[in-house]
Amino acid sequence: MMEIGLNHYLILSTILFAIGLVGIMRRKNLLLLFFATEILLNSVNIAFAAISHYYNDLTGQMFAFFVIAIAASEVAVGLGLLIVWFKRHGNVDLDTMSSMRG
């Protein structure tokens, strides 16, 4: 219990991932949905870093690094799109985006 091992980190990562998924599924506001994706990415980052640490391998950290980079670009582009959408429709409600109706 006191000795923190890889499993602890992985469990933490799992919990955070779950929280992120819950966010994804229940949020309607697109902005808050973005927040939830950030949580997902971060939970994975923790797992990467932990594995990297416990196996003495830097690859995990490298991946976490790139994940952060991707997250940053995603936010930039995503927010841009969001703003355009908002300008056109006056809201960022997910339910109004139904042009993909099958």
Added chain:
Amino acid sequence: MFEAVAFYLFAFLTISMFYITVTTSQALYALTALAAGMIFISAFFFILGADFLGAVQIIVYTGAVMAIYAFGMMFFDSTRSVREKQGNKYIISGLAILSAVLVVLIFAAPMISTNMTAFYPSIEGAGNTQEVGMVLFTKYLIPFEVAAVMLLVAMIAGIVLAGKKMDLSLTLMNQAEIDEIKKEQDKKVLS
């Protein structure tokens, strides 16, 4: 001992922050909680000895990403409470937990069971930042450059997208003007 205390403390903090993020109905609270959670996560990186990553986490996430979010929220009416989806809570949380467990299981199981040998073992005597630099600029040079280009592209894209019609502010316009604009746009879309 210290490690354990720190882990549990930050674990609790992170989870509660993120929990607030996904449950609160106020966008501002969510933003704040998310930013806090990001900082707490960097603590794990420090505990794990990934100092550089921790620093990047704080700078990029809390510094850059959160700032962009904050700016982005200025465009929206963030004081309004967010309408929640009326879904079955149990299904949602059940699905979330299940999938998380499965993901971790699948990726972690082989790691735990087999003895992995490190591709890039940590170099003795060098600090974390140096190590990272060594690997990043040798083995991961091309991905790194690509990431850089991607960030540039994303930046430009963000500017172009968000910058369109910056001269108009929907919040300041009255409904009639908005309708007028909408109609024009609809025409464009239709044609």
Added chain:
Amino acid sequence: MEKYLYIALFAPLVSSLFSALFTATPKKQFVGIVASLLIFAAFVSSSILLTHIIGGGEVVHVELMTWMATGDLYIPFGFVVDQVSVTMMMVVTLVSTIVHVYSIGYMDHDKGFNRFFAWLSAFVFSMMVLVMSDNFAGLFIGWEGVGLCSWGLIGFWFHKEIATWAANEAFIMNRIADLGMLIGLFLVYWNTGTLQYEGAFAAMPSLDPATLTWIGIFLFIGAMGKSAQFPLHTWLADAMEGPTPVSALIHAATMVTAGVYLVVRSNELYDLIPHVGLFIASLGAFVAMFAASMALVNRDMKRIIAYSTLSQLGYMFVAAGLGAYWVALFHLMAHAFFKALLFLGAGNVMHAMHDELDPFKMGGLKKTMKWTFIMMTLASVALAGIYPLAGFFSKDLILEVAFVEHHYIIYSVLLITAGLTAFYSFRLIALIFHGEERYKLFGIHPHEAYKFMLVAMSPLLLLAIIAGSFKISYFEMVTNVLPELEYHIHHPVTFWIMVIGTQLFVIAAIAFAYKKYANSSVKVPDGTSKMENSIAYKILKNQYYIPYAYEEYLVKPYREISDVFWKQVDLKIVDATVDGIAGIIYSTGEKTRDMQSGNLSTMLKWMVAGTVGLLSLAVVFGLAVRYFDEILAVLSGLGV
């Protein structure tokens, strides 16, 4: 001789086709004349063939062409004129010629004059095919052909609902019997390897009795339909809706005797299975009495004669069933003459009475219709079997056969029936021709039929009188192919007692009929008299409630079950199952369309669910692969 065979066979066909050309045109007298001439040609040819055969000539046998040949089956259109078929040919062509000529007068005012001759000649052709064929398949062609023509002629006045109904009833009932016949043919083919009479009968003695019994039974079922034996008898009385010449030709003289012909033709088969023969004889005796009883009270002139036909067919089957095939054939011939005469006479009466059929509404017609009166009386005398007319020789012979073969029950039934026959025949005569002129109440002015119709009938009259004298020569001719059985009651006293007793009995029945119905007190029954309210009368009047039972317990249920099959089973079960399956698939699509509603958050949820599903699959498979050996061990332990 073959030339005459072809003329006899195809002249009716030509006649039919010729008349058929004019079906859509208005009445043309020459159609009837040409048709009659062609049928007459057939009659002449048949006569030539008859003299040829009587003169001890060869049996004429031709094979026209192949009909069906596949596998081992070989069926030709083969025709044979031997002693049996030539008898039938004579009967058929003679009666048809007379009926054709008669019809020119009878159908004079009918719109369907030309069509009538087309059908009538087609019937003659089918009948000729039936009797002349040298194999069972050809017999079946004629068998079905006469059924078809019978359908067309019963329903000739197709605007009458009851006529078309009767036509369909006759056809369908015959079809039921034909099924039996068909099965009989199959049995013959698969057991003897051929459908030719010659080959089939030659092979039969070597077959086991059970098979032969089945063949005999199924063939007789076919005969029962055509000859209207119980329980397939109801169509014959209803068939009287057709024009009267049709009744005379088809439903008295020729078609209904086809069943007897079949049994006679298959004599070699039935000789091998005497128990089936006994059954046939018993049924025949039963039908004889059964039909006669119904004729006692009937108030429809034609139906009375129809029942009498049925009764006489019963006599023929008794003779055929007891092995006296030549007697059956002889009675068939004699019966054809006097019964056709009776029917044609009835046709004259009907014409005179403007299609009135109830003899109680006639009476006293002998003044206006002298010739018809004479003819019908003589025909009835012949039917009753009074010496020296035709009926005496043939019918008495059947009684003797039954007596000699020690079937005393059959004998007594037939004897009683003979009395009944005499009674109802003369009841009819008395009601029509004697007593008060009751028709005057209904404002009818009767008139005698055309001269040429009466002339046409005269050969029948002659034959009805003298046919009995052919007995000896006929016996000599026909026993060349049929079993040569002479029936003599050995003790002369017994013989004379029997003959004279029968004659006296019959004469008494006639006298009783005259006494009861020829006086002037006969009134049109109004349903109030005591007799009319008795149970026996009601049963007989309603034909033992058999038609009612058929309607109620066969036709209606069939209709209802059909309806249930369609509306409940086909639409609600079979089709609904198919539609149900399609509906399930469709509604699954309809429901799962929500996934594609375009609502992003729903889609996200489904995405997560899909991920979970796929991941679990991955885990399961991973585990399965890892623990493959263990799983295998467990499964084999479970015995899989």
Added chain:
Amino acid sequence: MFDHILSILIFFPALAGVFGFMIQKESMRAYGISVAFIEFILSLWLWFAFDSNVSGMQFMEQMALIPSFGISYILGVDGISLFIIILASFFTMIGIASLTETPNEKNMIITLLFLQMTMVGVFAALDAIVFYVFWELSLVPMLYIIGAWGGPLRVYASVKFFLYTFMGSLVMLVGMLFMAYFFYQATGVWSFALLDWYRLILPESFQLWLFAAFFLGFAIKVPMFPFHTWLPYAHGQAPTIGSVILAAILLKMGTYAFIRFSLPLFPDASVFFMYPIAIIAIIMIIYTAMVAYAQKDVKQVVAYSSISHMGVIVLGTFALNVEGISGSIFLMIAHGVVSGALFLLVGVIYDRRHTKMMDQFGGLAHVMPRYATIFGVMLMASVGMPLTINFVGEFLSLLGFYEQSHILTLLAGVAIVVGAIYMLAAYKKMFFGDVTIEENKNLPDVNKRELVALIPLTIITIWLGVYPKPVLEPINNSVEAVVQLMHNKATTEEAKTRIPDLTQGIEITRTAMKEAH
């Protein structure tokens, strides 16, 4: 040129159909008739050049399509398929000739020409894949004909028709692929050629499964009970020409395929499934005949009567002897002619009154005597009157099956009774009685265009009933070859006794049969 007569027969109408798009609307009918006429003449030439003494395939054509999987374009006809091909070209011809005024006449004719290609293709194909392709393609023109020119429920009917038969044939395709795979396993070579498959003797268990797979595809097409419900809808909604071709040719694909595929490929399974199929066939015969009796729509009567007659065909096919199979093939042709004619006749009255309900008629024999006569002839053919075409087939089919089972044949023979009941009832309702409805009083009798179609059919009905030999003989030769092949291939003891050995003469089988009793 005549080396490729079958390819010409198949693709000439399709090619002509493509060119048909360029033809003026007004001259389209003449163009269609002439194309169909040439096609018919070609098919007659095929008959003329056909050597009826040869039992095997004739006019064979072969061309490899996908050599690595053994898929080739192989065509050929024998006595079994020859007459159905002729019938197909004949019906297309008189179908176009008797076509009444239809909207989009041009498209209809082009569709019919394409349909003809697929029909001839199905009956000439000797490669499973080519067969399958034509089999499925034949659905498309029919779908158009029902869906575009049909009655008010046409979309439902056409979709039902399409999906139902399509589903069945997919199962059949799976069976074909398995068959080819077994062939590959046994010989090491891929082949979809039917004649190659004939040489393969499968173990009985395989046969059962493959038989079942093929059976589903064929049974839906036939259609056998309980897969028959698409047919009344399809007939009920289809225009006259669609019903005629559907009943005359398309249904025959199923029974033809039984003889072409199921019997020679799986002789043991055929014997195994003989009784169940015979029972289904008997249910078809009696049950659908009763349903036909309950109908109020004359076209439905004819439609259900088709199913009933198809039951006799199936029964004859599974008699597994020469008499029965020849009879069933002959009955296919007979039923094609008769039911085609009956549908044409129903079309005649429908054109005049725009209703098919029998209670709307009555007494038509007064106003339309010629129509009543032709209808009467066809009616009598339909109920199996001797000397009409149907009787020969029905007689032989039942005769053949009688060798296998007495009781079942007796039950099947009820067909001749129940058939008479519904047909006569329908005829009585339509033609007998007095004319009670005002509109019926002045109906014109059949006109020349209709007679063009009906007279030849009437002639054929009687001609082949009196003299079936020219058709029956080639059929007989080919069927004998099939039966012998089946006997040789049979592995189980029961199949050996059930399927007669023709080389040893009939006597031996007959004694064997007696012992079996």
